[in-house]
Amino acid sequence: MILNRRSFLGTATAASAALSAPMALGQAKPRVVVIGGGSGGGTVARYIAKDSNGAVDVTLIEPSRKYYTCYFSNLYLGGFWEFDALGHDYGNIARLGVNVIHDWAVGVDRDAQTVALASGEQVSYDRLVVAPGIDFVEGSVPGWDVSQQSLMPHAYKSGTQAQLLKHQIENMREGGTFCMVAPPNPYRCPPGPGERVSMVAHVLSEINPTAKILIVDPKENYSKQALFEEGWERHYPGMVTRIGPDFGGENVEVRPDAMEVIIDGVVEAVDVCNVIPAQKAGKIAELAGLTNDSGWAPVLPADMRSRMDENVFVLGDASAQGAMPKSGYSANSQAKVVANVIRGELTGSRIFPARYSNTCWSLIATNDGVKVGANYEAGEDQIESVSSFISQTGEDAELRQQTYEESIGWYNGIVADIFG
Ligand SMILES: Cc1cc2nc3c(=O)[nH]c(=O)nc-3n(C[C@H](O)[C@H](O)[C@H](O)COP(=O)(O)OP(=O)(O)OC[C@H]3O[C@@H](n4cnc5c(N)ncnc54)[C@H](O)[C@@H]3O)c2cc1C
Numbered sequence: 001m002i003l004n005r006r007s008f009l010g011t012a013t014a015a016s017a018a019l020s021a022p023m024a025l026g027q028a029k030p031r032v033v034v035i036g037g038g039s040g041g042g043t044v045a046r047y048i049a050k051d052s053n054g055a056v057d058v059t060l061i062e063p064s065r066k067y068y069t070c071y072f073s074n075l076y077l078g079g080f081w082e083f084d085a086l087g088h089d090y091g092n093i094a095r096l097g098v099n100v101i102h103d104w105a106v107g108v109d110r111d112a113q114t115v116a117l118a119s120g121e122q123v124s125y126d127r128l129v130v131a132p133g134i135d136f137v138e139g140s141v142p143g144w145d146v147s148q149q150s151l152m153p154h155a156y157k158s159g160t161q162a163q164l165l166k167h168q169i170e171n172m173r174e175g176g177t178f179c180m181v182a183p184p185n186p187y188r189c190p191p192g193p194g195e196r197v198s199m200v201a202h203v204l205s206e207i208n209p210t211a212k213i214l215i216v217d218p219k220e221n222y223s224k225q226a227l228f229e230e231g232w233e234r235h236y237p238g239m240v241t242r243i244g245p246d247f248g249g250e251n252v253e254v255r256p257d258a259m260e261v262i263i264d265g266v267v268e269a270v271d272v273c274n275v276i277p278a279q280k281a282g283k284i285a286e287l288a289g290l291t292n293d294s295g296w297a298p299v300l301p302a303d304m305r306s307r308m309d310e311n312v313f314v315l316g317d318a319s320a321q322g323a324m325p326k327s328g329y330s331a332n333s334q335a336k337v338v339a340n341v342i343r344g345e346l347t348g349s350r351i352f353p354a355r356y357s358n359t360c361w362s363l364i365a366t367n368d369g370v371k372v373g374a375n376y377e378a379g380e381d382q383i384e385s386v387s388s389f390i391s392q393t394g395e396d397a398e399l400r401q402q403t404y405e406e407s408i409g410w411y412n413g414i415v416a417d418i419f420g
Pocket of ligand 1: 036037038040041062063070073103105106131132133134155156157188192193282327330
């Protein structure tokens with residue numbers, strides 16, 4: 001691979017005004033490198049390639065040949081969705097002219113504007129998009145680290161972890177206990193743990209109805225809490241117990257070898273334990289010097305540009321942007337803003353003001369779907385919510401079924417939007 005340095009806009013500290021100047025005619029094509037081919041990175045690579053009609057060289061760096069969505073992985077656990085339907089490859093993104101490299105980005109030299117790959121290659125960029133999703137905060141659940149993920153899966157990056165968790169749930173002893181150690185804020189997909197509990201309860205009520213579900217949660221409250229609690233009482237009465245911070249839910253330790261969870265000093269024997277640890281930006285964001293003490297990468301609300309480097313954008317879960325939840329919908333929405341800005345800066349096309357949106361659907365039981373969502377705009381310091389909506393408790397069955405059907409339409413739409 002021949003990867004040249006370029007001298008596009010002078011220094012990395014060029015003023016924002018200069019950044020909006022398009023490439024001069026006759027120069028080599030401007031280069032965009034995207035790290036991470038998930039919900040955010042896949043979208044930004046595809047949109048820049050599609051909308052610039054070959055005027056921009058786009059390289060996507062992603063280690064996996066197939067991306068398995070976390071969205072609908074809970075429905076896979078619940079038996080509503082096939083595992084294969086979660087997987088999407090990069091063929092259509094590559095067919096648009098994106099240079100897809102299946103490798104890990106292992107470092108970023110922001111002065112030289114190059115990305116180092118695990119293979120030893122270097123890739124040069126004029127603009128870099130960093131969208132690596134999440135990593136886990138070491139030691140956040142004492143007794144657990146990723147070396148224990150086969151005994152106590154997180155299943156928070158989908159793929160084989162979701163398969164393992166499903167296998168464990170389906171093979172749990174009769175009347176056994178499924179425990180979920182829920183994460184502190186902020187974390188990927190605020191309603192994700194609640195939806196997972198619903199789907200586990202759905203399966204257990206069919207194959208192991210005397211089983212119990214224990215949630216150990218360090219948070220006072222969580223997204224769609226009233227909707228989930230109403231649904232659990234209606235569909236799975238007596239099955240789910242939640243221990244919040246008032247009762248020791250923030251003081252939890254696990255012993256994977258013994259399958260024990262210690263809650264505020266009290267030892268509980270469990271049969272399956274889903275540990276969802278505290279989270280931070282994917283490691284490459286930290287290696288690139290794009291994160292702060294929070295572990296997330298601060299960005300400007302108008303365009304997701306890194307506060308650390310004008311030539312770098314961070315989007316999706318890895319970013320600290322303000323009010324948007326860490327979701328696939330958010331990442332896809334942010335990616336379209338970034339694609340528009342980068343294309344404008346590199347080719348002179350029109351840049352539109354940022355508009356962001358998000359909706360998160362959750363399934364509680366068969367045909368019982370709920371949702372929460374909002375529209376967002378760039379505030380002075382961060383992205384702010386300007387209008388929002390949420391399903392109500394007590395809704396009729398027809399509306400809940402419509403909400404579920406809407407979620408299937410959303411899934412099919414978003415994966416087509418990302419992967420083509
Ligand atoms: C159980 C569950 C349910 C969910 N349900 C929903 C839902 O219903 N709706 C919704 O909108 N969202 C949902 N989400 C959240 C959603 O999956 C994430 O918010 C979304 O995927 C974030 O997109 P991203 O692009 O930031 O990261 P990801 O989609 O995780 O993509 C990151 C990519 O970067 C790659 N990568 C990481 N490091 C490197 C590196 N060093 N070099 C190269 N590549 C790298 C990874 O391989 C990965 O493919 C759910 C999440 C979970 C866990």
